[in-house]
Each structure stands twice: as C-alpha cells, then as structure tokens.
Amino acid sequence: xxxxxxxxxxxxxxxxxxxxxxxxxxxxxxxxxxxxxxxxxxxxxxxxxxxxxxxxxxxxxxxxxxxxxxxxxxxxxxxxxxxxxxxxxxxxxxxxxxxxxxxxxxxxxxxxxxxxxxxxxxxxxxxxxxxxxxxxxxxxxxxxxxxxxxxxxxxxxxxxxxxxxxx
Amino acid sequence: xxxxxxxxxxxxxxxxxxxxxxxxxxxxxxxxxxxxxxxxxxxxxxxxxxxxxxxxxxxxxxxxxxxxxxxxxxxxxxxxxxxxxxxxxxxxxxxxxxxxxxxxxxxxxxxxxxxxxxxxxxxxxxxxxxxxxxxxxxxxxxxxxxxxxxxxxxxxxxxxxxxxxxxxxxxxxxxxxxxxx
Numbered sequence: 001x002x003x004x005x006x007x008x009x010x011x012x013x014x015x016x017x018x019x020x021x022x023x024x025x026x027x028x029x030x031x032x033x034x035x036x037x038x039x040x041x042x043x044x045x046x047x048x049x050x051x052x053x054x055x056x057x058x059x060x061x062x063x064x065x066x067x068x069x070x071x072x073x074x075x076x077x078x079x080x081x082x083x084x085x086x087x088x089x090x091x092x093x094x095x096x097x098x099x100x101x102x103x104x105x106x107x108x109x110x111x112x113x114x115x116x117x118x119x120x121x122x123x124x125x126x127x128x129x130x131x132x133x134x135x136x137x138x139x140x141x142x143x144x145x146x147x148x149x150x151x152x153x154x155x156x157x158x159x160x161x162x163x164x165x166x167x
Numbered sequence: 168x169x170x171x172x173x174x175x176x177x178x179x180x181x182x183x184x185x186x187x188x189x190x191x192x193x194x195x196x197x198x199x200x201x202x203x204x205x206x207x208x209x210x211x212x213x214x215x216x217x218x219x220x221x222x223x224x225x226x227x228x229x230x231x232x233x234x235x236x237x238x239x240x241x242x243x244x245x246x247x248x249x250x251x252x253x254x255x256x257x258x259x260x261x262x263x264x265x266x267x268x269x270x271x272x273x274x275x276x277x278x279x280x281x282x283x284x285x286x287x288x289x290x291x292x293x294x295x296x297x298x299x300x301x302x303x304x305x306x307x308x309x310x311x312x313x314x315x316x317x318x319x320x321x322x323x324x325x326x327x328x329x330x331x332x333x334x335x336x337x338x339x340x341x342x343x344x345x346x347x348x
Contacts, residue, residue, distance in 0.1 A: 044303065044304055044306075045303060079330075080293050081310075081330050082277060082291040083275070083293065085275040088331065139331065149245060152331055153331060154329070154330075160330065
C-alpha cells in the first residue's frame with residue numbers, strides 16, 4: 001500500500017477515519033464549552049474602563065454561580081430581557097439586602113465607605129442610598145468618570161446574571 | 168432486519184418532512200412576528216447610496232408595520248417623549264433619516280410573549296443601530312405591544328426599557344400600563 005503524501009498527512013492525517021472522529025469530537029466539545037461553560041464576549045463601550053478596554057475579547061464562566069451567588073467585586077455578565085446575544089458587563093458592588101450610595105464619587109454600603117482599588121477613573125457621583133432587593137445585586141461599571149445619567153447601572157435580579165467574567 | 172431499518176428511516180424522514188412542511192405553510196404567531204420584525208429592521212435601515220425615491224418608498228413602507236393609533240414612548244436621560252399616532256411617528260422617522268446619512272438596524276434578540284387569545288403579543292427586543300461614521304453601536308431595549316389586525320401583526324405600542332433599571336415587579340407585568348385596546 002502506498003503511503004500518503006505529506007500534504008494529505010498534514011491535512012487529514014495517516015488515518016482519515018480517525019481524523020474525522022477526532023474532528024467531530026473537537027467540534028462537539030468546543031460547541032458545548034463555548035456555549036455552556038466559557039462564553040466568549042466582546043466589550044463594546046467604555047463603562048468598564050480601565051479594567052476592560054473597548055473591543056476586548058473576554059470569557060464568561062457560566063458555571064461560576066452554581067453553588068453560590070455573585071460576590072462583591074465580581075465582574076459579571078448580565079443578559080437583557082430579550083435574550084443573551086447582547087449583555088452588560090458590570091461589577092457587583094451591592095448584595096441583597098444592602099443599601100448602596102455614592103458620595104463625592106465614593107461608594108457607601110449600608111452607610112460605610114468601601115475601598116474600591118479597581119476604580120481608577122473616579123468622578124464626583126452623588127446619589128442617595130438605594131435599597132437592594134432580596135433577589136437583586138447592585139451592579140455598576142468601573143468607569144465612574146462618566147456622567148451618572150449616561151452610565152448604565154442598576155439592580156438586576158439573580159436570574160439575569162449569566163456568569164462571571166474570568167479572562 | 169435491513170428492510171425494517173430502511174422502512175423505519177423512511178417513516179422518520181416522512182414525519183420530519185411533514186413537521187417541517189407544516190411549519191412552513193402554517194407558521195406559529197411567534198415565527199410570523201419574528202419575521203415581521205426582521206423585515207422592519209431592514210426597512211428602517213437605510214444607506215447614503217439610496218436615492219430620494221427609494222428613501223421615500225421605504226419611509227412609506229415603515230408605516231405598514233404600525234397601527235394608526237400607535238403610541239411610542241422614548242425615555243432618554245432626563246426626559247421622556249411620547250409620539251402619538253402613525254403620522255407623528257412617520258414624521259419623526261423622516262426627521263431621523265435626514266439627520267444621518269445612513270443607518271443600519273438589527274434586532275439581535277427578540278422575545279415574544281403571546282396573549283392567551285393569540286391576537287396580541289408583548290415583544291421584548293434589543294435593537295442595535297450603527298451609523299457608519301461612528302465607531303460605537305447604539306443599543307436600545309424596547310418593549311412592544313403587537314396586535315393582529317386581519318392577517319398582519321402590527322405594532323401598537325412601543326416603549327424604551329432598561330433591564331438594569333426595571334424592578335422585578337414591573338418586569339413581570341405584561342405591559343407597563345393598561346393597554347388602550
């Protein structure tokens with residue numbers, strides 16, 4: 001039997017049947033991993049600057065909150081009401097039952113100032129205490145230099161939080 | 168055994184073909200609404216290469232997607248605007264068309280919730296607009312009420328929504344306020 005040429009060996013290997021099976025397994029595993037475990041996302045906009053830059057590619061770990069809820073400081077992906085093709089990427093700053101306020105750009109949880117080492121662009125936000133509901137998380141971007149009115153922030157419920165941004 | 172397997176495969180293929188054909192000839196209301204909104208996104212988009220006649224034609228086509236008494240509530244930071252009636256909406260659309268040279272609109276997410284009588288539906292959708300000169304997309308969440316008029320699904324109410332600002336009580340409502348119909 002004539003041995004396959006080097007082009008064939010590079011493209012489909014010595015055993016085409018085995019290569020086919022391997023390719024099929026690779027495709028299925030990739031689909032499952034990138035759809036249900038590590039979902040790739042692309043950042044649009046500057047609300048998470050300077051931590052996450054515009055147009056950057058990152059991954060959302062969808063299994064991060066299987067056994068516990070989001071924690072303060074986690075950067076999470078939040079789906080919109082209509083679906084999950086477009087998501088918000090925000091940082092969790094307030095947990096269920098807490099109150100969140102801003103004074104001179106600094107975060108106050110239950111009236112106490114919080115240290116936020118990830119905030120490099122600090123503005124002068126002033127906002128009265130807002131209660132966070134029992135099933136809600138207060139999320140906001142790292143770029144606090146944006147005007148309050150134009151910065152998307154708020155209290156999504158737990159079911160809208162898709163996972164944790166890890167890479 | 169072999170003959171039996173071939174028959175089983177043929178029967179399964181026929182059943183699959185039947186289901187597929189049924190979906191093509193008798194689409195569900197959800198499917199019709201999604202298709203209609205896809206068409207709306209195309210009609211609402213325009214490019215600088217379009218001639219005046221094409222622009223006017225598309226602007227007229229836009230009217231076919233809305234009821235005569237459509238109400239559009241747009242909330243932008245600090246203010247809220249309401250457009251009442253198809254004529255006012257078309258006027259605003261014409262104004263938008265003259266303000267930018269081209270615009271590309273798409274709806275990446277559409278969620279349809281049919282009313283029990285299947286003659287009206289609440290649609291949550293994400294609209295993404297792109298103006299070629301701008302590097303950023305414009306994103307807007309919308310909630311629409313669509314009604315079945317004869318055989319067409321028409322948009323009767325539109326309001327801008329924000330996932331992060333809605334509380335769970337309001338999210339659960341079929342519509343933010345009593346519907347006029």
